Amino acid sequence: xxxxxxxxxxxxxxxxxxxxxxxxxxxxxxxxxxxxxxxxxxxxxxxxxxxxxxxxxxxxxxxxxxxxxxxxxxxxxxxxxxxxxxxxxxxxxxxxxxxxxxxxxxxxxxxxxxxxxxxxxxxxxxxxxxxxxxxxxxxxxxxxxxxx
Numbered sequence: 001x002x003x004x005x006x007x008x009x010x011x012x013x014x015x016x017x018x019x020x021x022x023x024x025x026x027x028x029x030x031x032x033x034x035x036x037x038x039x040x041x042x043x044x045x046x047x048x049x050x051x052x053x054x055x056x057x058x059x060x061x062x063x064x065x066x067x068x069x070x071x072x073x074x075x076x077x078x079x080x081x082x083x084x085x086x087x088x089x090x091x092x093x094x095x096x097x098x099x100x101x102x103x104x105x106x107x108x109x110x111x112x113x114x115x116x117x118x119x120x121x122x123x124x125x126x127x128x129x130x131x132x133x134x135x136x137x138x139x140x141x142x143x144x145x146x147x148x
């Protein structure tokens with residue numbers, strides 16, 4: 001498969017304090033400069049990185065937005081259009097992540113989970129959305145790691 005042959009990278013350096021996104025062996029990272037090739041220019045303008053499994057059962061998307069006057073909690077609640085969403089705080093390598101966990105049922109009647117998380121870097125929020133089949137659980141502390 002040509003896609004697999006050209007996308008062997010398993011890590012993506014995240015903005016901020018020496019952390020990276022490290023995906024499982026069956027996921028592939030598509031960096032910003034190649035996103036438009038697969039999804040179109042409008043996606044490349046929004047996303048810094050997309051990581052996915054070939055069966056699309058797992059995906060992680062990284063983007064950055066200006067904080068403006070939002071707190072992390074306000075930004076997540078407004079973005080998810082849910083004032084009552086539960087937000088957890090999780091510290092990884094001196095970065096404070098704000099994390100929501102939601103679930104949905106896919107067309108195949110499988111249950112999927114979504115982690116929406118963000119952390120602050122200067123005047124921006126770095127946002128990471130992680131979508132996965134519940135049978136293939138992904139936890140933030142297993143994929144956000146210190147740069148080695």
